[in-house]
Amino acid sequence: MTSTPHPPLTARLQMLALNRLRSPVRAARAARRRAARMAEPLHRSVARLDGVTNRFRARSEHLSVLDGQTLNLAAVLPGHERAAGAHLEFTSGRERVAALARVVPGPDGRDRVEATVRLRLGRAAEEGSAADGGTDDRGGTAPGEVRLAPGRWDLRLVAVYPERTARVALALPDGAPPDAPPHDGEPPPRTSPAGPLPACPQTRARFGIVRAPSGAAAITVAAPQPTAEVDAVLLRPYRAQITGELLDLPDIHALTADVALRGGGAAHRVRPTLDPGSRGIAFTVDLPVAEMAAVAGGELRWELRFHTPTHGTLRAGRADTDLHRAGAVLRVPARTVRPESGPPALVRPYYTDSGTLCIALTPLPPGA
Incomplete structure (x- = not known):
């Protein structure tokens, strides 16, 4: 039969263990405070030196x-x-x-x-x-x-x-x-x-x-980075297309594309049509609206991605925009698309503030 430790002794052991755990944290905080105090004079000296050198600039x-x-x-x-x-x-x-x-x-x-x-x-x-x-x-x-x-x-x-x-x-x-x-x-x-x-x-x-x-x-x-620049989002009664150009991408061999949920999740492979473009390689992608609508009953947000063996994943959008809030300026009207197979869906394209194209898709009841 084992005896239970006396409560005061248990409390002292717990405090000792806690202090051992806190010691490295306290030491790190103290070191940061000392470094900050030592850096303050250096920062003031640099500021004074910058003010002096500006006289000769x-x-x-x-x-x-x-x-x-x-x-x-x-x-x-x-x-x-x-x-x-x-x-x-x-x-x-x-x-x-x-x-x-x-x-x-x-x-x-x-x-x-x-x-x-x-x-x-x-x-x-x-x-x-x-x-x-x-x-x-x-x-x-x-x-x-x-x-x-x-x-x-x-x-x-x-x-x-x-x-x-x-x-x-x-x-x-x-x-x-x-x-x-x-x-x-x-x-x-x-x-x-x-x-x-x-x-x-x-x-x-x-x-x-x-x-x-x-x-x-x-x-x-x-230097310019490879990008999938979107030219237009075409929403028609029975199909949805994205057109654009792959810019500064020297090698398109083994190129694949998909439409994937933002943040991870389902992804549907698509086959882009590639042709010579005015600035790069022109692409046209038909969105699989029926497959995208079958994933869930509510609105989901998708993005078009191109996968390359040399430059990783390129997300389609307007990467070259100089707008601070691209999503508030680059607007595309929403429209109901009725694919040949599957229920209709409300397709609402939009751009994020960094220029990435997103496709918000909401399934609709049959006959809507």
Whole structure:
């Protein structure tokens, strides 16, 4: 017959075991507090250093990438010395690309530099990478063009004075908006301090203004990613189709597609019709409305997916949209579809805030 431990002894043993479990947690919390206290002076020093170095940088009045491909710059050079000329310099490692800029005298006696540069994806050594600029039909200055490889490029203004040449970094404009928060449980749209990043209409690359580790302005170049871009959702009385193009997908061998429930669950294989397209491989998919309606009695949400052996799964949608709330803007009217086999169904396509196409489908009673 075993004896029961005395209650006070049991309580002490429990407290001892609990303290042993809490000790690593307390030690970790204490270490984090000490690290935070040690980091505070460093953060203040970096902030002071950034404020000091900004005195020797060109102050950006405007710095943005418009329409996904045009860099617009207006900055004030430090000091009151008059520059004979200036150009904008892009530097990444040992690569260096230049674009002409205009020097305009400012009202405060400082020179103001303005530049409009067309950005292209490519190697800096390719022909035409230097942006010389030109004159447009209206007598204004046409934007030059530079080719930038993927990666981060530091931005500098090179000012030419009568007796010297000065390279100065660019300070980011004040009041840059923060990155957009996630929407609808999906990754946020690709953004920069200047706002959402639209894709370049020519190459689908993305150019964004960012803050370099030094605190100065830089530009990031992201190569286009394979995507299944939807052109249209066609809802007809007896069928539902999705048309679009597979972009930047070099290999379509072993490509498969299905319509799957969002979040996991049932999936129905579909056979897309593939043809050469204007920008990539055009696809047409007939949705299996009857099979989708047979899964459950209420509304279910589906998405069209393409599976590739080299680039994983591509979800059909509008990946290149630059809208913050794509779901509120890209609207497709709902319609009742009556397939040849099975009951009718209400098909309500919509886009999520990140641009993914969803098909909300609700089975209807026969004869509805």
